Amino acid sequence: MTGMSPLQTDVLVIGAGPTGASAGAWAARAGLDTLVIDAQEFPRDKACGDGLTPRAIAEMTRLGMADFLRGRPSNWGLRAAGFGRTWHLPWPGGTMPAHGSAAPRVELDAAILEVARQSGARFAPGLKVAQIKPDADGRIREVTTADGTVIRCRRVIVADGARSPSGRLLGRTWHRDTVYGVAARAYVTSQRSADPWISSHLELRGSEGEILSGYGWVFPLGDGTVNLGVGTLATDRRPADVNLRRLIEQYYAGQAEEWQLSGAPQRVRSALLPMGGAVSGVAGPNWVLAGDAAGCVNPLNGEGIDYGLETGRLAAQLFAAGGAVTGDVAAEWVPLLTTRYGAAFSAARRLAALLTAPEFLLRAGPVGMRSRSLMTVALRVMGNLVTPEDTDAVARLWRGLGRTSLRLDERPPFAA
Numbered sequence: 001m002t003g004m005s006p007l008q009t010d011v012l013v014i015g016a017g018p019t020g021a022s023a024g025a026w027a028a029r030a031g032l033d034t035l036v037i038d039a040q041e042f043p044r045d046k047a048c049g050d051g052l053t054p055r056a057i058a059e060m061t062r063l064g065m066a067d068f069l070r071g072r073p074s075n076w077g078l079r080a081a082g083f084g085r086t087w088h089l090p091w092p093g094g095t096m097p098a099h100g101s102a103a104p105r106v107e108l109d110a111a112i113l114e115v116a117r118q119s120g121a122r123f124a125p126g127l128k129v130a131q132i133k134p135d136a137d138g139r140i141r142e143v144t145t146a147d148g149t150v151i152r153c154r155r156v157i158v159a160d161g162a163r164s165p166s167g168r169l170l171g172r173t174w175h176r177d178t179v180y181g182v183a184a185r186a187y188v189t190s191q192r193s194a195d196p197w198i199s200s201h202l203e204l205r206g207s208e209g210e211i212l213s214g215y216g217w218v219f220p221l222g223d224g225t226v227n228l229g230v231g232t233l234a235t236d237r238r239p240a241d242v243n244l245r246r247l248i249e250q251y252y253a254g255q256a257e258e259w260q261l262s263g264a265p266q267r268v269r270s271a272l273l274p275m276g277g278a279v280s281g282v283a284g285p286n287w288v289l290a291g292d293a294a295g296c297v298n299p300l301n302g303e304g305i306d307y308g309l310e311t312g313r314l315a316a317q318l319f320a321a322g323g324a325v326t327g328d329v330a331a332e333w334v335p336l337l338t339t340r341y342g343a344a345f346s347a348a349r350r351l352a353a354l355l356t357a358p359e360f361l362l363r364a365g366p367v368g369m370r371s372r373s374l375m376t377v378a379l380r381v382m383g384n385l386v387t388p389e390d391t392d393a394v395a396r397l398w399r400g401l402g403r404t405s406l407r408l409d410e411r412p413p414f415a416a
C-alpha cells in the first residue's frame with residue numbers, strides 16, 4: 001500500500017502490537033470500519049519477557065484465543081528467589097485465571113493480529129507514520145506515512161509503543177522524573193523449558209556484587225528454550241547506570257546450572273518501559289493513546305501486554321459508543337484510565353521509586369523474603385491481580401493505599 005492515493009477508514013489504529021491488534025479486533029467487532037497499520041512487516045520481534053500473567057490470559061480468552069493458549073505452556077505461579085530464600089507462590093486465582101503462560105512475541109503478536117483480521121479489521125504493514133497535524137479544532141482527519149501515503153480517517157487509536165512517535169507529534173510527554181524501566185531479554189536453550197513455574201530473582205547484583213534495583217527472570221517457553229532477562233528501575237534522578245548486555249551474561253552465568261542452560265544467549269534485545277501512566281497528552285477530541293504509548297505498564301513487574309490488550313479494548317469500546325465522531329473523547333479517556341488504573345499505578349510507582357534506592361532494597365528485601373504470606377500478597381499486588389470485584393482485606397487495603405497515594409500525587413497518572 002504505497003503511493004499518493006489516499007486510504008480511507010473510520011478508525012485508524014497506529015501500531016499492530018498487542019494494544020493495536022486488540023483495539024483493531026474490538027473496533028471491527030463493534031462494526032466499525034477499521035484499518036490497523038504498522039511500520040514493520042509481521043511477524044515481527046519485540047524485546048519482551050514473553051510472560052503472560054493471569055490477567056493477560058483473561059483478556060486473551062475474552063478475545064477468543066483459548067486455542068492459541070492451549071498449545072502453550074501453562075504455569076502455576078512464581079518462583080521468587082533472593083536474599084537467601086526461594087518461595088513457590090501460586091497465582092491467587094479468585095476472579096482471575098489461576099494460571100499464566102508465556103509465548104514468544106514474534107508468535108504472540110502475529111496471532112493477536114490474526115484475530116483482529118478475522119474480526120474484520122484491515123491490516124497494512126510497512127506504513128510508518130511520519131506526519132500528523134490535527135486541524136484547528138484538535139481533530140485528526142489525516143495521517144501521512146514516510147512513503148507519502150495519505151490515510152484519511154475519522155478517529156485514531158495510537159498504539160505505537162513505548163516511544164510513541166505519533167504520540168509525540170500530538171504533544172505526548174513521557175515524564176521520566178517518575179519511575180521507568182530499562183530491561184533486556186535473551187533466548188537460551190534449557191533442559192527445563194517445561195518447568196511449570198516462572199522464576200524471578202529479586203536480588204539482582206552488578207559486576208561488583210552491588211545490589212541493583214531490579215530483578216532477573218527466567219520464563220520457560222516449553223519449546224526447549226527459556227526467555228531470560230534483566231530489568232532495572234530508574235528515574236531522572238537515579239538513572240540506571242548498567243550495561244544490560246553484560247548484566248544478562250552475568251545473570252545467565254548465575255542461572256546456567258539450575259536451569260541447565262547451554263549455548264550463548266541469543267537475540268539479546270533491550271528497551272525502555274514507560275510505567276504507571278507517567279505520560280501526559282494521552283487524548284484529543286477524536287484520538288487516544290493506549291498501551292505503552294499511554295505508559296500503561298506495571299511499575300512493579302514491567303508487564304504491559306495485559307494493559308495493552310485491555311486499553312486497546314477500552315479505546316475501541318469508547319469509539320464504538322460514538323463520542324469520537326462528533327464529541328470530545330479526551331474528556332472521557334483520561335477519567336476512564338484513571339478510574340481503572342490510577343490508584344494502583346500511583347501506589348505501585350511510589351513503591352517502585354523506593355526500590356530505586358539500593359539502601360531501601362537492601363533493608364526491605366531480606367525482610368520481605370522472610371515471610372511467605374508477605375510474598376503471596378506481593379505477588380498479587382505486583383502481578384496486578386486485585387480486581388474491583390475483590391472484597392477481601394488485601395484488596396481493600398491495596399485500593400485504600402492507592403486512593404491515598406493518588407490524593408498525594410503532584411502529577412497523578414495520565415495527568416498533564
Ligand SMILES: Cc1cc2nc3c(=O)[nH]c(=O)nc-3n(C[C@H](O)[C@H](O)[C@H](O)COP(=O)(O)OP(=O)(O)OC[C@H]3O[C@@H](n4cnc5c(N)ncnc54)[C@H](O)[C@@H]3O)c2cc1C
Nearest residue numbers: 015017018019039048049051129160161291292303304305
Ligand atoms: C525487556 C522487556 C521485557 C518485558 N517483559 C514483559 C513480560 O514478560 N510481560 C508483559 O506483559 N510485558 C512485558 N514487557 C512490556 C511489553 O513488552 C509491552 O508493554 C507491550 O509490548 C506493549 O504493547 P504495545 O502494543 O503497546 O506496544 P508494542 O508491542 O511496542 O507495539 C507497538 C507497534 O507500533 C509500531 N510502530 C511504532 N512506530 C510506528 C510508526 N511511526 N508508524 C507505524 N507503526 C509504528 C511498532 O512497529 C510496533 O509493532 C516487557 C518489555 C521489555 C522492554
